Amino acid sequence: MAHLFKRGKRYHLKYSLGGKQKEVALRTDSLQLAKEKKRQFESALALGNENPFPTQTPIAEVLTAYVAAIRARKSAKSAQTDIYYLREIFGSVCDAVTITSRKTTGRKRPSKISQVDKRKRLPIIEATCFEAITPAQIAAFIEFKVRDQGLKPKTANHYRSILRRVFNWAIEEKGLRIPNCNGGRHGNNPAAKVRPYKEQAPTIRYLSMSQIDEQLHVLRFNPRLQTMAAVLIYAGLRREELLWLTTDDIILSRLTSTRPSMIRVQAKTINGQYWQPKTKRNRAVPISQALRQHLDRYTSLENEHGLYFPSPKGELWDPDNFSADLRKANKAANLQWACLDYRHTFGSQLAQKGVSLYKISILMGNSPEICRKHYASLIPEALVDEVEFGDSQNSDISLHRA
Template sequence: YHDGKRVRHSLHTRDERVARRKLKKLEGDLVTGELERKTTTPLAPFLEQFCAQLETVRTRKSYKNDISYLRTFFGPVTEALEPRSTVNHRFPGQKPVKVPDRLAHRHVHVRTLEQLTAGRIDDFLATRIREDGISAKTANRFREVLHVMFNYAIRQHGFRSPDRRFLNPVDAVPRRRVDDPRIRFLSLAEIGEQLEVLKDHPVIQAMVATYIYAGLRREEALWLTSRDVDLEGGMLRLCKKTVDGETWRPKTRRNRRVAISSALRGYLESFIRPTGCVWYFPSPRGKRWDPDNFSQTLREINRAAGLAWSCLDYRHTFGSHLARKGESLFKISELMGNSPEICRRHYAALVPEEMRDNDLGICYNGLVS
C-alpha cells in the first residue's frame, strides 16, 4: 500500500529467493520514504507562480534582479519572464523599444522541472563563465536563485528530485570560489574635487555628499522624504514607507538611522528645496528620481569633468574611511546596513593596527532601530 492505495509492482524475476529479496528492499524503501512516486511539474505555469510569490517576499529591486536571472536561465517561457520594453523616463514621448533576447542561445530548455538536473545547471554556469566571462559571484547568484526556486517547488508543489541523494538538485552544484572584492573609494582630495565639480548642481551635490558622508545605497537617498531627514536631531532615517501608493523598504528589510555629520550638514542645509515636495532630493520635475536616470545624469556631469565615480564608489568611501580610522567592522556594518561578513570582505584589509584620526569628520553615533 502507498498513500492508502494498493500498488502492484513487478519484481521482474521468476526466482522466488530473488523476489523475496527485492520485496524486502521495496518495503524498506517504503518505510524510509525513498519509495516515492515520481512527480511531473510543468515548467511554464510553475515559473509563473514562483515569480508571483517572489514579488510578495522580495524588495522591488531584488525581485527585478531575480527575474533577470530566471529570464537569462530559462528564457521568456512565461509572461513574467518576458523582456520589458525600454523607455528613458526623461523623454516620455519616446516610442517603446522591445529589448532583444541576446542570450537566446544560452537558455536551458526543459518542459518540466524534473528535467532540470544538477548537471545541466553546472554546464550552464561553466559555459557562461568560460565563454561569456561572468564572474564567480554572478555564477553563485544564479545558483542561489535556482536553489530558492527548487525549495519553493518542494514546499508548495510536492516536487521530488529524480536523484534521491539530493532533495534539492542545486545542492549537487558546487559553489564557485569568490575572491575578496576589489573596491574603489575616494581619497580626501578626490572627495573635494568631486563635490566641487557638482557645485552648479546643488541637489545632486547634496545627494553625492550624502552618499559619501552617510554611506547610503543609491535608492536609499532617492527615497528620502522630508520626514526622514532630521537636521535638528542630526539623523537620517531609513525605513519602510509608502508614498503615492508605492511602497519601498531597505534592501535588508531592517530600518536604521545614520548620524548627520558636520561635513554633511553643510550640504543638506545649503541647497534650496522646493516647497510642498515630499521628496528631500527631488528630480528637476519635482518627482522622485528614477535610479537609472539619476545615475545617467551624474555620469554625464562627471564625464564632462573627467571623473568616473559612481554611487557605489561613494558608499565604499564611507566604509573605507571608517575602517582606516579604526572603527570596528561590526559598527560599520550597522551604519551601512550590511552584514559583518560583507564588511569584512570589503574593508578588513583597510583596518589599521593603531587608531587613526577621523579624516572625514563623520559623527559615528549612528543607531540601528
C-alpha cells in the first residue's frame, strides 16, 4: 500500500517495492488530484507495471544522450546528418546539436545589421520538457516546413521519422514515460501519431546514348573528370564509392586474358579513416569495353594513400568539392547533369537493354525493390506475353463480331 504525505505545499507518495522504501513526487497541492494519482499508482503496481506517472526530462538532456548514442553506432557522416535535423527541429538547445565554431583570428569583424534575421524567425519545437511535446506540436512544425519553406513530402516524412526514432530511443533506453499517449496503434510515441504525407512517385533523370557522348566530349580537356564521369556512367557507382577507389580496386586484365576486368567497391581504411559502402556490402562491377577505353588512357597521379582519383592536392576528394568542380566544367556547355544522374544512367540503360532487375540491383548495390521503383517501367516488352490468356483466335473473332 502507498500513502500520501505533504512536503511543503505539494503531495508526495511513499510506497514499498522490493523491500525498499521509495517516494514519488505527485507535483500537485490538490488533495483530490493527489488521491486520484494514488489510485492510479496502486492499480499499476497491482498489475505489475512500473510507475505510471510521466517523467519530466529536459530536452537538452535527451538530445545530448541521443547524439552520444548515434555517434557510437553510426558513421560520422550519417550521425552529422541526423544532428542537422535535430538542430532544425529543436534549435541549438544543447552543445551536442550546436554547430562547432571555427577558429577566429582574434580580430573582430564589423557585424552586419539586418532588419530581419530570417534564421531567428524559423520556428522550432519548444516545451517545458521532452515528455510535454505533443503530436499537435510536431504536426504544426512539419506543416510549416511544407507550407512556408516548400519541403517535399519525402523530406517532411523524414523529419517525422527522425522524431519517431528519438522518441522510441528515449522511451526504450532512458525509460521516459509520455503522458496522454498510452497504448493505441502507435504505442506511446507522439511522433508516430502524426499522419505522414503522401509521397509522389519517384522520378529519375538519366542520359541517353547521345547525351553520354556529349557529356564525355565536354570533359575531354580534363582527363581526370572525364574518366570519373565515365566510371559513374558505365559502372553505376555512387559518388563516395568513386572517390574512395584505390589503385588496388581497379583490376585491368590483359585484353587477351579470360579474366574479366573489375572495379571492386569494398570497405577500407585510408589515413586512419574507415569507409564502407552505403549498404555495408562489398561488390564487384565488371568493366565494360566503353569504360575500359577511358581507363586505359587515364594515368592516376601518385599520392601517399594510393587513391585512384585523388583531389588536385593529392588527397581524398571532398564529395561536395568534386561536385562543384564538375558543375563548373559543365557550366560552359550548359549541361546540368549530377552524379546521381550518371548512376541512374547505368541502371536505366541496362533496364532498357533487358537486363533483369535482380542483376541490376547486384551491380548497383541496391535492393531489388529500389531498382523496381526506378527502372521497372523501362524494361522493354518484359510483360507483353504475360497479358495473353485464352484462345487468341477466338479473341480475334469476338473482336470482329463486335
